[in-house]
Amino acid sequence: MKKLVAANWKMNGEGSWSTKPAALASLLGDNMPENVQVLFCPPAVYLDRIATEAGKFGMNAGAQNCHASASGAFTGEISAQMAADCGADYVICGHSERRALFGETDAVVRAKADAVIAAGLSAIICVGETLAYRESGEAEATVEMQLKGSIPTTSTALNTVIAYEPVWAIGTGKTATLDDIEQMHGHIRKVYGQLLGDKSAGKLRIQYGGSVKPANAKEILSAKGVDGALVGGASLKMEDFAKIILAG
Numbered sequence: 001m002k003k004l005v006a007a008n009w010k011m012n013g014e015g016s017w018s019t020k021p022a023a024l025a026s027l028l029g030d031n032m033p034e035n036v037q038v039l040f041c042p043p044a045v046y047l048d049r050i051a052t053e054a055g056k057f058g059m060n061a062g063a064q065n066c067h068a069s070a071s072g073a074f075t076g077e078i079s080a081q082m083a084a085d086c087g088a089d090y091v092i093c094g095h096s097e098r099r100a101l102f103g104e105t106d107a108v109v110r111a112k113a114d115a116v117i118a119a120g121l122s123a124i125i126c127v128g129e130t131l132a133y134r135e136s137g138e139a140e141a142t143v144e145m146q147l148k149g150s151i152p153t154t155s156t157a158l159n160t161v162i163a164y165e166p167v168w169a170i171g172t173g174k175t176a177t178l179d180d181i182e183q184m185h186g187h188i189r190k191v192y193g194q195l196l197g198d199k200s201a202g203k204l205r206i207q208y209g210g211s212v213k214p215a216n217a218k219e220i221l222s223a224k225g226v227d228g229a230l231v232g233g234a235s236l237k238m239e240d241f242a243k244i245i246l247a248g
């Protein structure tokens, strides 16, 4: 099971960024770790060209979001199948920014993940507690509730990745302690096992996300139960992203 190190570019980038996979490949050279799978999630309008470029170097591409419906009157949206047509292998579902800024509930996230799986892609389902829930000792309960509400019955370890992203750690420079990360990843695996069986849970990839940087990547990616990273800010510069991948 390769570690999945994913770049979430959010609403950043421009057409000229299609050279980034090549730039990354040249920075990695012969040192690309065999146990790491690299994923670029650019804005949807660049997905096609990034997927083409990433594919040349054995890297993958994914969408940051999609609609749960296959087609219809949903101006401005894209379907999972459209992401697939553009070369995506993954779709991020329920990123905390989508949950907080676009009102995505667990039920919406579940419907999107279901659509992603039905389109033959893998869903990266994001969960994570706010600072208030962490401080009141309800982090595990919050994440458990999100998992139970967001994971579709069609989920398997092959078509699903869970990204644990404490909301307070995203884009803030703060990271969870290694103990907290390991404990939460263990909890996520346990809950996934309750929902879909322990055998599946044993193979499930669980990423950590939240201010992963070159300086902390090694210890985070080596932590127990951490099967990759979802990287925002530090994935915009290939020099930084390469260092994170090399730490994998």
Ligand code: PEP
Pocket (backbone or CB within 6 Å): 008, 165, 169, 170, 171, 172, 173, 209, 210, 211, 212, 230, 231, 232, 233, 234
């Ligand atoms: C993210 O957007 O998923 C994320 C983890 O961002 P950052 O790495 O900037 O905290």
